[in-house]
Amino acid sequence: MAGHSKWKNIQRRKNAQDAKRGKIFMKHAREIYVAAKNGGGDPELNSALRLAIDKAKTNNMPSDNIERAIQKAVGEQGGTNYEEITYEGYGPGGIAVMVQLLTDNKNRSAAEVRHAFTKNGGNLGENGCVAFMFKRKGLLIIADEQLDEDEVMLHAIDAGAEEVETEEGEFIIYTEPEDFEQVKQVLEEYNYMFTTSEITMIPETTTAPGDEDKENMLKLIDMLEDYDDVQEVFHNMEFEE
Structure with a gap:
């Protein structure tokens, strides 16, 4: 794995999330809701919920918000059904991109993700086209x-x-x-x-784009992260020190 660059990729994502804290809390709440709804509201017995809570806490999500998401999940008989979807594709300059979503409307999500790729010089691919990277x-x-x-x-x-x-x-x-x-x-x-x-x-490997491709790639990441359904955006763009 590419040591310095892999952390720079994660660090950049964390910094971007810090600038959108309210939206990040909403994404965490959705992840906690899904985990609790699927596996129960006790984090001691539900490893997915425990992981989702820990992740939310590292982004300083208030405990009251976490508890509300859990109670909403365990208290609803029907509730919202979220589907976990991963889209794969290539950003500008051939940069590998994976987009993880929790959505209650697959058609809406597919259209939004495809629009973001197309608008910023990328294209969606088939499942598995970049996952191996x-x-x-x-x-x-x-x-x-x-x-x-x-x-x-x-x-x-x-x-x-x-x-x-x-x-x-x-x-x-x-x-x-x-x-x-x-x-x-x-x-x-x-x-x-x-x-x-x-x-x-x-x-496992990173791609160093030219200035124009890098600028468009950053726009693509920001646009994807701004969609409510998108939980995570992973990529292999190399950032300079």
């Missing part, structure tokens, strides 16, 4: 410049982490998806606090 990984980030680097790395590796990087005062810890909760729990016992806690998609 990404790996599903657990991601934990600790931001604390005062921590001892060797100690954090030792704790993470002993807990079962696959890889640990350091970047500008942050420790970026990668795990296999099945080891994610164990690694997180062990590190919490050492009182580490996470600024990111999620299972995500990491590009």
Whole structure:
């Protein structure tokens, strides 16, 4: 995997989300709602709900909002039925893009995603056309410049982490998806606090576009992330240091 660039991709996405916090809370609420509706409202018995709550908390979503989403899910007999969909395609300059959605209207979502790609010089592809370029990984980030680097790395590796990087005062810890909760729990016992806690998609290789393609790609990402149904946008564009 491309070390520095893969974190830059994630970092850029996090920064963009911070600028749209209200919309991000709504997306988290939808993810929590779906997890609770499908697996029950107890996070101790529902790993998908537990992961969705942890992810929301790292974006500082208020506990009241989280609880409302859970209660709405477990209290509704019918309720809204959301479908999980992933679209794949290529952005400008051949950049691989995956778009994950939770939607109650597949036709609307398909039209919106296709419009965003077309408007910004990209095109949708068939399922599987870019998925092989990404790996599903657990991601934990600790931001604390005062921590001892060797100690954090030792704790993470002993807990079962696959890889640990350091970047500008942050420790970026990668795990296999099945080891994610164990690694997180062990590190919490050492009182580490996470600024990111999620299972995500990491590009195995990155593409460095020209200036025009990069500008159009950023517009594509922003346009996709602005759609209510879109939960995540993953890509393999390389960002300069």
